[in-house]
Amino acid sequence: MSGAAAGEAERDPGLQPERTRLAWRRTTLSSTVVTVLAGKAALAGGGSVAAGAAGAVCCACWVGVLVVAHRRIRALAGGGLPEGLVPPYAAVAVVCLAVTVVAGAVLVLLG
Amino acid sequence: MIDFVRNVRLWFAPAAVREEGETPDYRFSLANERTFLAWLRTALALVGGGFAVDQFLPDLRWGWRVGLALALLAAGALCALRAVNHWVRCELAMRRGEDLPVSRFPALLSLVVAVVAVVMVVVVLVGWEA
Numbered sequence: 001m002s003g004a005a006a007g008e009a010e011r012d013p014g015l016q017p018e019r020t021r022l023a024w025r026r027t028t029l030s031s032t033v034v035t036v037l038a039g040k041a042a043l044a045g046g047g048s049v050a051a052g053a054a055g056a057v058c059c060a061c062w063v064g065v066l067v068v069a070h071r072r073i074r075a076l077a078g079g080g081l082p083e084g085l086v087p088p089y090a091a092v093a094v095v096c097l098a099v100t101v102v103a104g105a106v107l108v109l110l111g
Numbered sequence: 112m113i114d115f116v117r118n119v120r121l122w123f124a125p126a127a128v129r130e131e132g133e134t135p136d137y138r139f140s141l142a143n144e145r146t147f148l149a150w151l152r153t154a155l156a157l158v159g160g161g162f163a164v165d166q167f168l169p170d171l172r173w174g175w176r177v178g179l180a181l182a183l184l185a186a187g188a189l190c191a192l193r194a195v196n197h198w199v200r201c202e203l204a205m206r207r208g209e210d211l212p213v214s215r216f217p218a219l220l221s222l223v224v225a226v227v228a229v230v231m232v233v234v235v236l237v238g239w240e241a
Binding site: 030033094097104111 | 122138165185192194
């Protein structure tokens, strides 16, 4: 950063918060694709209760990822000095994916 | 493995991470966060691939289809767990001013993906159908 930019300390030439925000957005999109595929697997299960329940679990996990991403995007869009990611957010997103995998394994074995 | 168990506690304890060392430049933390998200998307792609194998290769013999799908799902789960673990380790290293942790995982994952790709090509070409 040049000396002239010192007056506007809030400007980040690397646009780091924006890039991080967009990375969260891409992650929600990937998560949506996975949930759509899981939904297809659940519907292909022939309407059994177990397949429906596994599909519902996948959808709940998708909502969990969306909530975490939404909070993180709100925090990063707030301007000022961005707060770092705190562990529970990362862990909740990962736990959601892990539960999706378990439900997905049930769907695969049922199908 | 012991480190992994200790880190699992840190995944859910923001205060414990913040007690270590000094807060690094926020740009480094955000770069670490984006790396974590890139690994998470890699995991999502593996999970999506598992669902795709299950749904879009119906002519494959049951054992192969389910085996490949479960292997991809498991690889995705492993990749996600490792992503958050690596993120915590990098965050702690940055706060303590240590070198960033090195990892065998990318090489391992590349080999697994290469093997799965070759198996898929063989299975589709030879057409081991039910």
